[in-house]
Amino acid sequence: MPMQILLAVAGLVLLTFAADHLVLGSSRLATRLRISPVVVGVVVIGLGTSAPEFLVSALAAARGDTGIAVGNIVGSNILNLTLILGIAALITPFAVDSKVIRREVPLAVGSVLVFAVLAYAGLSPQTAILLAVCAAAALFVLVRWARGSGNQELTAEVAEFEAEGGAVVVAPAKQAPAWFEPVRTVLGLAGVLGGAQLLVANASAIAEQLGVPQIIIGFTLVALGTSLPELVTTIQAQRRGETDLVVGNLFGSNLFNSLAGGAFIGFAAGSDNVAHASVVLLTAMVFTALLAWALLRRGLRLTRPDGTVLLAVYALTLPLLLTS
Incomplete structure (x- = not known):
């Protein structure tokens, strides 16, 4: 048991740093290829920061650990919408642009609802196709919104992300050989895959040795570990006063987790090992998304009492594991 715990922690650490190198390398590479900052911000960085969730869940499903x-x-x-958003509000209460609340947040909440319905029915290759189509449509809408509203702010955020070295990695931008960023990207992907393998294999072993359902380990240890990049990014953005980035990052992560992550699970699990989730946990997931949206809509800001409510809700969801 101690060895499995150490290896799982090692997998988490490798996963966190490798994912940041993957996102940083791919975003800088895309910028050098003169790809639009809107595409870099929404697609490359947006999807890339959710890479730990995608790959860990896909690998677990492929192993049969649905x-x-x-x-x-x-x-x-x-x-994302209880613990991390709650911590952000406790650090500093913040206001949010009404446009984000009207557009991006409802799209993310709708994506969570779609995932909940299909996860209750069962994630299989058939439902995965539907989720993949929804993910592509959501990306198209997000890019159109970003282009239509002007991309100066997003361009600045992409430039700042690349200059500061991502969420976890401290690697200031400087003139590097042309081959450096492609190599960083490939090594980052290899590190994410290796970290995901370490984490999933040992998390499964821990669940078996403790005699607890796998979903409990996935809901706690694995989910907390794969959300570390979002936590670090949120704290950094909050310190810089980029409150729209805080909300967009967390709700955007839920959108990509639900649609792309759900598609990954369905394809990896196959028709013979359909992945399901209990109605209790899925209801809790939808409830937290609606609650966070309601708190933000109420006054277009999040206060410290609101943050306390969100943290309390996270604590209350943990006992639900016993009924799932």
Whole structure:
């Protein structure tokens, strides 16, 4: 048991740093290829920061550990909008642009609802196709919105992300050989895959040795670990006063987790090992998304009492694991 715990922690650490190198390398590479900052911000960085959830869940589903796979997505979605958003509000109360509340947030909440319905029915290759189509449509809408509203702010955020070295990695931008960013990207992807393998294999072993359902391990240990990049990014953005980035990052992560992550699980699980989640946990996931949206809509700001409510909701979701 101690060895499995150490290896799982090692997998989490490798996953966190490798994912940041993957996103940083791919975003800088895309910028050098003169790809639009809107595409870099929404697609490359947006999808890339959710890479830990995608790959961990896909690998777990492919191994037959569907409880870990689904528990990771559900747990990450709940954790993003309760624990992480609550911590952000406790650090400093913040206001949010009404445009974000009217457009991006409802789209993310709708994505969570779609995932909940299909996860209850069962994630299989058939439902995965539907989720993949929804993910592509959501990306198209997000890019159109970003282009239509002017991309100066997003361009600045992309430039700042690349200059500061991502969420976890401290690697200031400087003139590097042309081959450096492609190599960083490939090594980052290899590190994410290796970290995901370490985490999933040992998390499964821990669940078996403790005699607890896999979904509990996925909902707690794995979900918390794969959400570390979002936590670091949120704290950094909050310190810089980029409150729209805080909300967009967390709700955007839930959108990508639900649609792309759910598609990954369905394709990896196959028709013979359909992945399911209990109605209790799925209801809790949808409830937290609606609650966070309602708190933000109420006054277009999040206060410290609101943050306390969100943290309390996260604590209350943990006992639900016993009924799932």
